Amino acid sequence: MSIGSLRTVYGVLLNSRAEFEAWAPKMSETPYKAPPKAPVLYIKPANTWSAHGADIPLPASVPEVEIGATIAMLMKAPGEVAGYLLMNDLSVPHASYFRPPVRFKCLDGFLGVGGSLLAAGNAVDPSRLLLEVRINGELKQTVAFDQLVRPPRQLLAEVGEFMTLGAGDALMLGVGANRPRARAGDHIEIECEGLGTLSNRLVAEGA
Amino acid sequence: MRSARVIYEGTVRAATERDGQLLLDDGRLVAAEAVTWLPPVAPTAQARTILALGLNYADHAKELEFKAPEEPLVFLKGENALNGHRQVTRRPPDVKFMHYECELTVVIGKAAKKVKRSDAYDFIAGYTVANDYAIRDYLENWYRPNLRVKNRDGATPLGPWLVDAADIPDPMALALSTTVNGKITQSGNTRDMIFDVPFLIEYFSSFMTLRPGDLILTGTPDGVVDCRPGDVVVTEIERVGALMNTIG
Numbered sequence: 001m002s003i004g005s006l007r008t009v010y011g012v013l014l015n016s017r018a019e020f021e022a023w024a025p026k027m028s029e030t031p032y033k034a035p036p037k038a039p040v041l042y043i044k045p046a047n048t049w050s051a052h053g054a055d056i057p058l059p060a061s062v063p064e065v066e067i068g069a070t071i072a073m074l075m076k077a078p079g080e081v082a083g084y085l086l087m088n089d090l091s092v093p094h095a096s097y098f099r100p101p102v103r104f105k106c107l108d109g110f111l112g113v114g115g116s117l118l119a120a121g122n123a124v125d126p127s128r129l130l131l132e133v134r135i136n137g138e139l140k141q142t143v144a145f146d147q148l149v150r151p152p153r154q155l156l157a158e159v160g161e162f163m164t165l166g167a168g169d170a171l172m173l174g175v176g177a178n179r180p181r182a183r184a185g186d187h188i189e190i191e192c193e194g195l196g197t198l199s200n201r202l203v204a205e206g207a
Numbered sequence: 208m209r210s211a212r213v214i215y216e217g218t219v220r221a222a223t224e225r226d227g228q229l230l231l232d233d234g235r236l237v238a239a240e241a242v243t244w245l246p247p248v249a250p251t252a253q254a255r256t257i258l259a260l261g262l263n264y265a266d267h268a269k270e271l272e273f274k275a276p277e278e279p280l281v282f283l284k285g286e287n288a289l290n291g292h293r294q295v296t297r298r299p300p301d302v303k304f305m306h307y308e309c310e311l312t313v314v315i316g317k318a319a320k321k322v323k324r325s326d327a328y329d330f331i332a333g334y335t336v337a338n339d340y341a342i343r344d345y346l347e348n349w350y351r352p353n354l355r356v357k358n359r360d361g362a363t364p365l366g367p368w369l370v371d372a373a374d375i376p377d378p379m380a381l382a383l384s385t386t387v388n389g390k391i392t393q394s395g396n397t398r399d400m401i402f403d404v405p406f407l408i409e410y411f412s413s414f415m416t417l418r419p420g421d422l423i424l425t426g427t428p429d430g431v432v433d434c435r436p437g438d439v440v441v442t443e444i445e446r447v448g449a450l451m452n453t454i455g
Contacts, residue, residue, distance in 0.1 A: 164360050
């Protein structure tokens, strides 16, 4: 899988049922006023893409980042998934989901992309995949995809109602609840059977 | 120079403006109506980053009952949203409020990282016009404005021309206007932006690298109205161009 063949990469907010339920009491309050109806998406632009093995720079203003280990569906054509790919959707921790998260999610290098592409097919059920997230070799989180607010096929269908995902576009399935945090110097490794390993090291910018 | 990208006789061609017509890159001179207009920016090797501002004119922020923001309200779009001059943007049948937004659009000319505002103009290749349609029925307060409102296929016409930066000596003093079926519904001036173009380049490049071909849609002033199927919407910016779109 080469990063060069990616087009637009989309993430989805609150697709983990556990996180959605944790947020539920706040959803009717200001400024949200109601739970989200349609899938809430965001974009990880090309400046954020980091290949497997690449160092990811952390600016001095960002003491720690949230690790968003997930799987992306890579599209072959509208409505047709080529396969599944590991992604590490890094964020500057932010408490509010009211405004688009550009300055929290679109820093240079803030999307690890890698491992190997698991080709889509009848034998592959993405909801059965399990990720293990390690920081400096220590297991910090496991992420399952069998408890999603919108399972992969439903997510694709609902997103497809308002926009087209074309060849090379990718749609992430959403990050798990209780995401671990990491700092400069930490080595992050995301592993999944069939999808290989995505590892990146956080480094202080300019160091 | 004003340049465009068009399809003529089934082939994508670069073109420039000459005497109100299009001079194709093979030397032929054709009428504006004889071609299919594409967004006027050349394809990029990696996906283009499209940044768009909300509430960047004080009057529009007031119109939408928001106080002016203290930092830029920015969202991203995918290339699926772009459309050409003289094309059609679809209005879903069930919606009540779909409005245009006439926006000065900056096209980045070279990689920009940690650029100071005093140097910002050196990183601009040129300018074009965007009509950043919104369908307000779909607004939700989650990462607002959410992509269902702002990232619809073909709902961001761009063009007709990419105008070289050198031809726009002061992008912060350009009149903007929109007409619907020939009647003026929106007028403003880029001098009323809350965050001006040099500020925006400094701000974005402080945390992300902007690359050649990336776009910044700088927001729209007061005066947005609902548009119905069949309406012809022309968003125009002084010296940059008049971008026509029909609601389908």
